[in-house]
Amino acid sequence: MQQKMTRRTVVRTAAVVGAAAALSPVLPATAAPAAGGTATGAVAGARKPKRPAVSANGWTIQANTDRDSQVWTRSVSGAGLDVPVWIGDVETVLLHVVRRFHYEVEELHAGDLSGWRPAKEVRRRHPESNLASGTAVRIRQGAGAQGSLFPLQIDTIRAILAECDGVVRWSGDDKPVDESLFYIAVGPLDPRLADLAARIREWNATPGRGAGVTMA
Secondary structure (H helix, E strand, O other), rough: OOOOOOOHHHHHHHHHHHHHHHHHHOOOHHOOOOOOOOOOOOEEEEOOOOOOOOOOOOOOOOOOOOOOOEEEEEEOOOOEEEEEOOOHHHHHHHHHHHHHHHHOOOOOOOOOEEEEEEEHHHOOOOHHHHHHHOOEEOOOOOOOOOOOOHHHHHHHHHHHHOOOOOEEEEEEHHOOOOOOOEEOOOOOOOOHHHHHHHHHHHHHHHHOOOOOOOOO
């Protein structure tokens, strides 16, 4: 015997059919990945953005200086020398190291100081690669071999490094040794760099505190 269809049955049936129709375009896309692809929503064949190359200390390598770059040529106050370095906090710290070296370790002359170098001219993953990001300097170029400094000069360098609280490293402590290389030893987001740069700026603005004055 044929069952009599009520108004409620008709409404319920229509609701079920309508819901199934609304879901039908969605379910196949989420249930099964496209041929040769995945169900993660990634576009097939799309490449991930290429990360910029970095030097050994984690700073981005710069392709050039003084244009479209983070590296600009800066003057070393009191030394009469210029050097290309990463501007901002790195600049403040490295120029401070150079000035102290000039005043307290050995007077520097033209040709004694260099900074940024093209990436192709330095060894990747070595401390010298930091030159390619503008976060390192060479002082007394060509005098990188161990034994190029007197013991008293080394003691003064140790005092400069201690003042920098681990933000700057001397490659005379690396293997292989390079006694000419000084570089930023922390990454771009390390707060110690900004803290040290702020202290140096305060010293420079305070009579009797800047580079050239022996700190207690």
